[in-house]
Amino acid sequence: MSENEEVQKQKYVTFMSGNEYFGLKIECVNEIIVMQEITAIPETEEYIKGLINLRGKIIPVIDVRLRFKQEPFKYNDRTCIIVINVDSTTVGLIVEKIAEVVEISEDNLLPSPTLNHSDKAQQDRYVYAIGKVGNSVKLLLDPEKLLHDDMKVLEQVNAEEDEEE
Amino acid sequence: MAEEFNTEGMLDMYLFENTQLLEQLQEIVLDQRDADCFDDDSINEIFRTMHTIKGSSGIMMFDEITEVSHKLEDVFYYLRESKPENVPHIELVEHVLTVSDFIMGEMEKLSNGEDADGKAGHIVEELDKFLKSIKGNDKEEPVRASENAAPQQFYIAPMATSSSHFFRIYLTYAPDTVMANVHAYKVVFSLKDIAEDLLHYPEDIISDESSGDEILENGFKILLQTQATKEDLQNLIKESYELKKVEIFECTSKEFMAGFDSFGSEILIDLESSVEEIEKRAQENEKEDNVSLEDGGLFIAPDSIPEIKEKKTIAPGDFVIESKGVGKSKKLAKDKNKKIEKTSYISVDIKKMDQLMDLIGELVIAESVVLQNQDLKVPGLKLDNFNKAASQMTKIATDLQDVIMSMRMVPLTNTFQKMNRIVFDCSRKLGKDIEFEMIGDTTEVDKNIIEHISDPLMHLVRNAVDHGIETMEExxxxxxxxxxxITLSAKTESGKVWIGVQDNGAGLNREKILAKARKHELLDPTRLDSSYPDKEVFQLITLPGFSTNDKVTELSGRGVGMDVVVSNIQSVGGTLEIESTPGQGSLMLLKIPLTLAIIDGIVMQVAKTTFVIETGVVKEFINVKRESVVRKPNGEEFVMIRGEGYPMIRLSDLYHIEGGKQEISDGMIVLIEVDGKSVCVFVDYLIGKQEIVVKPIPDYIKRVQGLSGCTQMGDGSIALILDASGLIEK
Known part of the structure; x- marks a missing residue:
């Protein structure tokens, strides 16, 4: 892309979780549905709440707050499920409240500031950038990391083991 | 030229047909690899296969494939015509396999959307050398018929003739011609350059695959207006192997304008070589196949195994080739009035099948939504008529399921053939002399399952060749x-397919396995070696990183194999059993469910969670008193039923479900049995028996032992499907 072209704009779906607003690129969002009845799956991570039946398609749902290792919250009628699709994996994200769809131009994106303490960085790994909208900021989430990072870690461990053989 | 030529849709057909041909070819070759030479039928069959591939590749302009198949065809032409002796058979087998590998490889590239850019020069050279060497053995040099030469020459219209001629052309193809419509198109294409006007019937020969059958049945008709003479046309459309008969009639422009209606009267070809004969032969072949179908029963006793006949397609090669001589070429094509009553097949995109399967699954769910609808439960409703209609609908839905299931069933033959090839390759590489035997290869299994077992099976076969069978010296x-x-066997028993890989090699070394397991600290240090039963010891080799082979070979021995095999098999709900006798060989027995999609299940409830278990494993439901349950000090519980003790699993404890019933007498015990092992499962209450559509638990959630999938219930909620063998192992 040449520089004199108009600055790229991206649309984000924003939602509230805890006290912060988060944003997800709109391309990866399939739909937003109201809270559904969830069938729990035994022996899974705490943040995986279970399965829902989305018009005949069975998809897993995860609780974003638990994913961020924050306090659990009580589901109410504002609670929503954002159905996202990453690498052909469809997953529902349970969020406290849907905010709005915002447009953020690229020059309003900042790398996520961090003190680089290793354990904090670990917590921070889902946020790849922050976007400025007016006076507020949205934490922009990397959906792939949100779903998959521990799997990747596991795979790496496995791969290393394989190499050792 | 190539741009002009529309290959869309034809490429798929080309790949499909030729893959089948090559698979058959491999089958024939491997079947006779231990013989001294190929029998006449096989030589003809290989010749024909190569010829067909050459022809269709020529049309598709895949020159390298054309050349290679042409060369091999030459070799077999020579074998057929001169019947030379002292042909180094095994070398020949290898040549055929190399060629078929090359073509397979190219076709793979094509199906991946790449270009067929492989170079076959060296294979052709080898074949030339080989042909020379066998010709050296036998001085007689047959003259190769020139009918196949230069398939891509195109005629250029001569300008000399002043006025246009009109022709009616009638083409008859051999009844076994593959892709007759493509051959017909070849003719049309070659006429294009000289034609001023051209009509043909059937009209759509490019995209309509069924036109091929139409052509075979009724011939291919062309109306042509051209400057060329009849001789020119005759040169252009030569009778060839597939093209049995070319008739060219000159006609007037009036007749030309009348179109195809004026055709009929001269359709005369009526020849004695009878369709009945072909039919009869086809039936005989079928009969033979059916016989071999039934002997899937035995896994071990090799002496009771009749030879499995190679499967033949209808259209035996011999009669076609015989009729090729001069003057005899009219002996075919009587299939005008009499229809050959053979089973006809169509090939369907597997995606469409899956879609149909899904839809039927949805239908089953929708059915239960309707039949168990809350609205029906209002007291005082008269539902007699509704129930009648409902039971009719249930019946249709069940039939529909049966049909789709049977459509998805494919025989294991192809998978087994691949193993044959692997045995052949590996044994030659290792210098071992190994016979390969197949029993019950026509056993049918769900297509999805075949995909999952192909790799594990290959691994087991390789293992058997590499580790199982000793070297000749040993x-x-x-x-x-x-x-x-090595014996590969398959049979259906109690709703499962049993696939056995048996070798008569050294067997597993119990001590070695135990020693290795001790080293890796896989065994309970307090238990004595001798206290482990054989079965348990042999299962150890399926653990990750376990290989008893001393050295890693090219083929196997890194110990990453068996655990992959087992996890692959488990992913389709199968199990692997290992039996072995030192010095006499081992048996790897896979037990795999016939189908995955729809099962009959018992639905039960624990607190808010609904579980389903396959009906087949449930022995009985029991209400027991509190006194029958005994709790051991380590927390395990068992139930005394009719004097026998069975271990008990409380699903609510196992899966940490809150709110489940605790009091034994309040709930229900479900006794399940798998492979002789029984366990009691304690649930809150039973809901009923129902057909359920199995859906996988999304990949995102890691595998939970004891759960094999999930399903949607009539009310839209989700139930978890219990995996009985997983539960028992737990």
Whole structure:
């Protein structure tokens, strides 16, 4: 892309979780549905709440707050499920409240500031950038990391083991 | 030229047909690899296959494939015509396999959307050398018929003739011609350059695959207006192997304008070589196949195994080739009035099948939504008529399921053939002399399952060749006289397919396995070696990183194999059993469910969670009193039923479900049995028996032991499907 072209704009779906607003690129969002009845799956991570039946398609749902290792919250009628699709994996994200769809131009994106303490960085790994909208900021989430990072870690461990053989 | 030529849709057909041909070819070759030479039928069959491939590749302009198949065809033409003796058979087998590998490889590239850019020069050279060498053995040099030469020459219209001629052309193809419509198109294409006007019937020969059958049945008709003479046309459309008969009639422009209606009267070809004969032969072949179908029963006793006949397609090669001589070429094509009553097949995109399957699954769910609808439960409703209609609908839905299931069933033949090839390759690489035997290869399994077992099976077969069968010297030392033998068998029993890989090699070394397991600290240090039953010891080799082979070979021995095999098999709900006798060989027995999609299940409830278990494993439901349950100090519980003790699993404890019933007498015990092992499962209450559509638990959630999938219930909620063998192992 040449520089004199108009600055790229991206649309984000924003939602509230805890006290912060988060944003997800709109391309990866399939739909937003109201809270559904969830069938729990035994022996899974705490943040995986279970399965829902989305018009005949069975998809897993995860609780974003638990994913961020924050306090659990009580589901109410504002609670929503954002159905996202990453690498052909469809997953529902349970969020406290849907905010709005915002447009953020690229020059309003900042790398996520961090003190680089290793354990904090670990917590921070889902946020790849922050976007400025007016006076507020949205934490922009990397959906792939949100779903998959521990799997990747596991795979790496496995791969290393394989190499050792 | 190539741009002009529309290959869309034809490429798929080309790949599909030729893959089938090559698979058949491999089958024939491997079937006779231990013989001294190919029998006449096989030579004809290989010749024909190569010829067909050459022809269709020529049309598709895949020059390298054309050339290679042409060369091999030459070799077999020579074998057929001159019947030379002292042909180095095994070398020939290898040549055929190399060629078929090359073509397969190219076709793979094509199906991946790449270009067929492989170079076949060296294979052609080898074949030339080989042909020379066998010709050297036998001085007689047959003259190769020139009918196949230069398939891509195109005629250029001569300008000399002043006025246009009109022709009616009638083409008859051999009844076994593959892709007759493509051949017909070839003719049309070659006429294009000289034609001023051209009509043909059937009209759509490019995208409509059924036109091929139409052509075979009624011939291919062309109306042509051209400057060329009849002789020119005759040169252009030569009778060839597939093209049995070319008739060219000159006609007036009036007749030309009348179109195809004026055709009929001269359709005369009526020849004695009878369709009945072909039919009869086809039936005989079928009969033979059916016989071999039934002997899937035995896994071990090799002496009771009749030879499995190679499967033949209808259209036996011999009669076609015989009729090729001069003057005899009219002996075919009587299939005008009489229809050959053979089973006809169509090939369907597997995606469409899956879609249909899904839809039927949805239908089953929708059915239960309707039949168990809350609205029906209002007291005082008269539902007699509704129930009648409902039971009719249930019946249709069940039939529909049965049909789709049977459509998805494919025989294991192809999978087994691949193993044959692997045995052949590996045994030659290792210098072992190994016989390969197949029993019950026509056993049918769900297509999805076949995809999952192909790799594990390959692994097991390789293992058997590499580790199972000893080298020739070792066998001689041990005084084993018979050849190394690997037997692949399949049969259906109690709703599962049993696939066995049996070898008569060294067997597993119990001590070695135990020693290795000790080293890796896989065993309970307090238990004595001797306290482990054989079965348990042999299962150890399926653990990750476990390989008893001393050295890693090219083929196997890194110990990453068996655990992959097992996890693959488990992913389709199968199990692997290992039996072995030192010095006499081992048996790897896979037990795999016939189908995955729809099962009959018992629905039960624990607190808010609904579980389903396959009806087949449930022995009984029991209400027991509190006194029958005994709790051991380590927390395990067992139930005394009719004097026998069974271990008990409380699903609510196992899966940490809150709110489940605790009091034994309040709930229900479900006794399940798998492979002789029984366990009691304690649930809150039973809901009923129902057909359920199995859906996988999304990949995102890691595998939970004891759960094999999930399903949607009539009310839209989700139930978890219990995996009985997983539960028992837990």
């Amino acid at each position: 066998r001689a030392q041990k005084g084993k006289t018979e050849k190394g033998r």
